[in-house]
Amino acid sequence: MTRQIVLNAFDMNCVTHIVAGTWRHPESQAARYKDLEYWTDLAKLLERGLFDGLFIADVLGIYDVYAGGPEAALRSGAQVPVNDPLLVVPAMAAATQHLGFGITAATSFEHPYSFARRMSTLDHLTKGRVGWNIVTGYLESAARNHGLDTITPHADRYDIADEYTEVLYKLWEGSWEDDAVGAEPGRAHYADPAKVHPIEHLGKHFRVPGIHLCEPSIQRTPVLYQAGASHRGKQFGAENAEVIFIGAPTKEVLREAVADIRTRASDAGRDPYDVKIVNGHVAVTGASPQAARDRYEDFRRYTDPEGALALWSGWLGSDLSRFDLDDPVAVTDNEYLKSSVQMFGQGQWTLRDFIDAHAIDAEGGFSVGGPTEVADDLQSWVEETDVDGFNLTNVITPGSFADFIDHVVPELQRRGVYKTAYEEGSLRHKLFGRGARLPESHRAARYRRVTEEATR
Structure with missing residues (x-):
């Protein structure tokens, strides 16, 4: 069978996600992010295009590295103001039947016990169409506003994430047996106490003695997404993630990254293809090549360099206002920035x-x-x-997604590399074709009390 391309739409509950300034484009509806109808209309559009999911980014801080404050981010709407990504999902799920939802949430700022309940609730309400994008957080402002003096060191954040996911797996996979609940006529009790178990977790970072508050949802554990690019992040992804997001700018860089992830997954005892790998991608398209180029040039007129600098300063952790815009990148003290330019073969770029x-x-x-x-x-x-596929970033929303669905999706379908209909079942089943539950080779399976038969 021809390999089918995985497609996610990449968005955020704010006016500016990745491309700063284009919210001002006359076709953009980004400023409607506060309206529930914006999200339900977007979900229906993506389902018309048979997208696998809507991948919703999030941060719990402000991009205040550039020029030492949040002013540039605020002026450009660069991921601030930003609303909660979870709260729009139930409405989108009610408006669709198949579209999945990948929700970003950090392991650094919310206790796993309450987070487990929120995700199980969403898995129930979406009928098994929810995923969790596991991040550890990177903004100093997020740490300060959650009562920390500074962001936890990188390696320690992943140590916390290891234990955080262990707690969640115990709650989701092991606390309730499959047949602990029954509502059939004539049954005297809703839940059988003998089949509901406290997890008795006592670790370095978390103490959770009790039971999971939710009965088992369709997937139990949501589909697990992850995007760590460091050595420690890649290892965490190889052990936990089912979908890994990369932002490789060239095929050479991506080829190496994909091979590394598959090797790490195999070394962790998993099938290398139990991990779907998607790369970030922007596609500007139209009915013809000239129409697409005209659209691209039109979009560029609305981009905001200051907003881009605010975002990049936050991503890099380096205040780019310290440098003149006409300085060669080589004079900056940020190795990621310099290596990024080298990847494009543009060593003399300013x-x-x-x-x-x-x-x-x-x-x-x-x-x-x-x-x-x-x-x-x-x-x-x-x-x-x-x-395996792509996270498609919009330039304007929902127009970029509509252009892709109207023009590119039919061409991919004609070539047999993109589905023409959804499979029934959970998000996990749609992605992997073998039921709603995690496979036995996954780290979470060790916390199951009984061998479970995967359900659709």
Whole structure:
């Protein structure tokens, strides 16, 4: 069977997610992010395009590294103000039947006991269509506003995440037996106490003695997403994640990253293809190549360099206002920035060149063209790198997604590399085709009390 491309829409509950400034475009509806109808309309659009999921980013802090304050981020709406990603999901689920929802939540700022209940509730309400994007947090402002003096050191954050997920797996997978609950006529009791178990967790970071508050949902554990790029982050992903997000700008970089992830997953005792790998991608398209190029040039007129600098300063943890925009990137003290430029083969780029080049294609690959050109490009990324699919970032919302669905999806379907209908069942079953539950090879399976038969 021809390999089917996985497609997620990448968005955030704010006016500016990745591409700063384009909320001002006359077609953009980004400023409607506060309206529930914006989200339900987006969900219905994505389901029309047979997208696997809507991947919702989130932060719990402000981008205040640039110029030492939040002013640039506030002026550009760069991920602030930002609303809670979880609260829009039930309405979107009610408006759709198949679309999955990947929700970003950090292990650093919420106790796992309450988080377990929130995700189980969503899995119930969505009928098994929810995923969790596991992040550890990276903004100093988030740490300070949650009562910490500074962000926890990187390695320690992953130690916390290891225990955090252990607590969750115990709650989701082991606290309630499959047949602990029954509501059939004539049954005297709703839940059998003998089949509901306290997890008795006592660890370095968390103490959770009791039972999970929710009865088992369709998936029990939501589909697990992750995007760590460091050595420690990659190892965590290999042991836990089912979908890993990468932001590789070239096929060479992506090919190496995909091979590394699959090797790490195998070393962790998993099938290397139990992990779906998706790369960030921006596709600007139209009915013809010229229409797409015209659209791209139109979008560029609305980009906001100051907003881009605010975002990049936060992502890099380095105040880019310290440098003149016409300074070569080589003079900066940020190794990620310098290596990023080298990956593009542009060693003499100035900071202005870098920001200009990344005004739209900030995370991952980039395509501008008609349906044939974009489909060719996406297929070549899959065939040459072994990646499973893409997280599509919008330039304007929902217009970028609508353009892709109207022009590129039919071409991918014509080639047999993209589905023409959804499978029934949970998000996990749609992605992997073998039921709603995690496989026995996953780390979480060790916390099950009995061998469970996966259900659809």
